[in-house]
Amino acid sequence: MSERLTYLFRRYFDKTATVQERDELIQLINDPGSEAVVTSLMEEMYMSGEQVGHDPFVEGKREKILKAVLGENSITDFTDKVVPITRNKFLWVRYAAAITIFLCLSAGLYVYINRGSSEQFGLTRSRNDVKPGGNKAILTLSNGAKIILNDAKDGTLAQQGNASVVKLANGELAYKQGVSADEAPVYNTMSTPRGGQYKLQLPDGTMVMLNAESSITYPIAFTGKERIVTISGEAYFEVTKNKKMPFRVHFGDQTVEVLGTHFNICAYKDQPAFKTTLLEGSVKISKGDENQLLVPGQQAIYEPGSHKFNMKMVDTDDILAWKNGLFLFDNTEIDNLMLQLARWYNIEVVYQGPKPTLNFTGEIRKDSNLSRVFKILESTGGAKFTINGTIVTVEKK
Numbered sequence: 001m002s003e004r005l006t007y008l009f010r011r012y013f014d015k016t017a018t019v020q021e022r023d024e025l026i027q028l029i030n031d032p033g034s035e036a037v038v039t040s041l042m043e044e045m046y047m048s049g050e051q052v053g054h055d056p057f058v059e060g061k062r063e064k065i066l067k068a069v070l071g072e073n074s075i076t077d078f079t080d081k082v083v084p085i086t087r088n089k090f091l092w093v094r095y096a097a098a099i100t101i102f103l104c105l106s107a108g109l110y111v112y113i114n115r116g117s118s119e120q121f122g123l124t125r126s127r128n129d130v131k132p133g134g135n136k137a138i139l140t141l142s143n144g145a146k147i148i149l150n151d152a153k154d155g156t157l158a159q160q161g162n163a164s165v166v167k168l169a170n171g172e173l174a175y176k177q178g179v180s181a182d183e184a185p186v187y188n189t190m191s192t193p194r195g196g197q198y199k200l201q202l203p204d205g206t207m208v209m210l211n212a213e214s215s216i217t218y219p220i221a222f223t224g225k226e227r228i229v230t231i232s233g234e235a236y237f238e239v240t241k242n243k244k245m246p247f248r249v250h251f252g253d254q255t256v257e258v259l260g261t262h263f264n265i266c267a268y269k270d271q272p273a274f275k276t277t278l279l280e281g282s283v284k285i286s287k288g289d290e291n292q293l294l295v296p297g298q299q300a301i302y303e304p305g306s307h308k309f310n311m312k313m314v315d316t317d318d319i320l321a322w323k324n325g326l327f328l329f330d331n332t333e334i335d336n337l338m339l340q341l342a343r344w345y346n347i348e349v350v351y352q353g354p355k356p357t358l359n360f361t362g363e364i365r366k367d368s369n370l371s372r373v374f375k376i377l378e379s380t381g382g383a384k385f386t387i388n389g390t391i392v393t394v395e396k397k
Contacts, residue, residue, distance in 0.1 A: 002037045004028070009041050020315065128387050130370035133212055133344045135171055136196030140189040142220075149173060149190075149198060161186050163203065163220045174201040175220055185223070191215035192233075195346035202229070205240040206247065211322050212343040213268070234266045236323050239281075254287045254302065263294075264319050270339065273303040277319045285309065325367065329360045334383065338394065345370050347387075352395040356383040 008025040011017040017025065028034050139147045139157070147157055149167065157173075158165040164176040165188070173190065192198050192210045200208045203221050210216060214233025222245065230250040239247045241260025249256045251267040252274060261281025267274045276285050278294040285292050285300045292300055292309045299319070301310040321328035327344075329337055334356055338349045344366060358380065364373055370392075374385035378397075386393040 002034075005034055005037050006041065023315075128371075128389070130345045130347060130387060130390065132367050132369065133195035133197065133346065135198055137173075137190050137192045137198035137210065139165070139173065140191070141165075142186045142188060150196075160188065160220045165220075168201075170199075172199040172201055175203045177203055177221055185219045186221075187217055187219055189215055189217040193346070194343050202227075204242065204245075204247075207238040209236045209323055211235065211266075231265060231267065233268055234264070234322070236262075236264045236320065238262050254285060256283050256285050258283045264323075268339075271336070273301050275302075276300045277314060277316060279316050279320075321363065322366070325365060327364045327366060327373075329362055329364075331359045331361050334358045334360070334394070338392075341370070341373065341392075346390060348391045350391060350393050352393050354396050356394065356396045358382045 005025070005028045008017065008021055008028065011021055012025055029038055135150055137149045139149055141147070141158055142160060145158075149157075152167050154167050154169050156164050156166050160175075162177075163186075166174050166176055168174055190198065190200055190210065192212055192214050194213050196212055198210050200210070200216065202208060202218055204227060206227075208216060208229075210231075211234035214231065214235055216229055216231045216235060218229040225245060227242070227245050227247045228250065229248075232251065235249075237249070237258075239258050239260050239262070243259055247258050247260070249258075249265060251265055252269075254267075254274060254276075256263065256265065256276055258281065261283055262279040263281075263283055264277045264279070265275070266277075276283070276294070277299040278296055280296050283294050285294065287302060287309075290308055292311060294300055294311075297313050297316055299312055299314045301312070302308075303310070317324075318328050318330060327337075327340060337360055341347065342349050347370070360377065360380070364376060370387060374387070374392075378384060382397055384395050384397050386395075
């Protein structure tokens with residue numbers, strides 16, 4: 001294990017580590033059995049500044065962050081106290097969290113956020129704060145009537161033709177079939193606002209989860225030879241298998257066709273590319289005469305004006321972080337990061353002065369208040385965030 005840890009450590013600071021190698025390194029660092037090796041590597045790295053290049057942080061910044069993780073009285077000086085003397089497992093976990101943060105800060109990025117309580121980080125709620133988003137959506141019926149789903153009580157919400165629209169006890173929306181095959185299609189639309197997400201069970205049993213500021217339009221019953229829905233924004237699908245009735249998703253001028261599979265589509269109009277990611281099964285994605293077959297773990301990226309799909313393998317856990325309650329950043333530019341925060345917290349972002357040229361890597365829980373998110377980001381020393389109601393001002397530090 002020591003040889004593997006040393007190898008990953010070197011790869012990380014040479015900036016040649018893959019996402020998978022980075023995650024493996026973090027896991028090894030947090031293993032109490034790695035204590036001696038990590039201690040040796042940390043001492044070597046810290047005492048030899050040329051191995052990590054220019055340090056972008058103000059003097060004392062790392063120590064301040066470490067004290068927030070370990071507690072004000074846990075360390076007086078990084079070089080003296082980062083090495084754990086005790087074999088107590090809990091203390092080692094806290095030191096490992098601090099070391100992981102230090103590793104990332106030394107590379108010029110804020111990489112890791114321990115998932116403990118906010119008190120462990122010494123973070124306090126701002127008086128002028130914004131709460132995280134939650135399960136919020138609006139259902140638009142075929143007659144134009146709207147139902148605010150997060151305010152609606154469990155049970156039958158509406159009757160659409162011969163189908164009942166039902167809010168389940170777990171908060172999801174579902175349809176109880178009762179439509180004859182010769183009946184004209186009736187469509188509903190579910191849309192999530194900024195600060196909202198919602199789960200939907202389509203009439204065929206297909207499960208859909210909408211991210212913030214997204215929508216899906218679908219028939220209340222699937223009849224005929226195919227199942228067709230239209231989306232905007234971002235949605236995750238677990239499609240019920242039916243070889244006799246292919247499932248098609250339209251977004252923009254692209255179409256994804258499946259028989260039964262799990263996949264994610266990110267098609268926000270304010271982002272530079274549409275991305276379709278396959279988790280299991282197989283899908284065909286098409287745009288005009290251009291089409292591609294995806295295998296599990298593969299992502300199809302289409303940028304306006306490119307006239308073709310760019311295919312690459314990705315970490316599907318990263319793609320589904322939003323669905324699993326996390327913001328996950330991987331060398332993410334500040335523009336893209338703020339777009340994600342704006343959707344979830346329903347805020348307006350304003351840049352004051354020169355825009356910070358920062359990239360962020362790491363994960364933050366989506367149930368965090370906005371002030372906590374910004375305090376974590378501000379720990380990098382490169383940007384300052386000011387909350388004024390629903391307007392956030394970003395300026396270079």
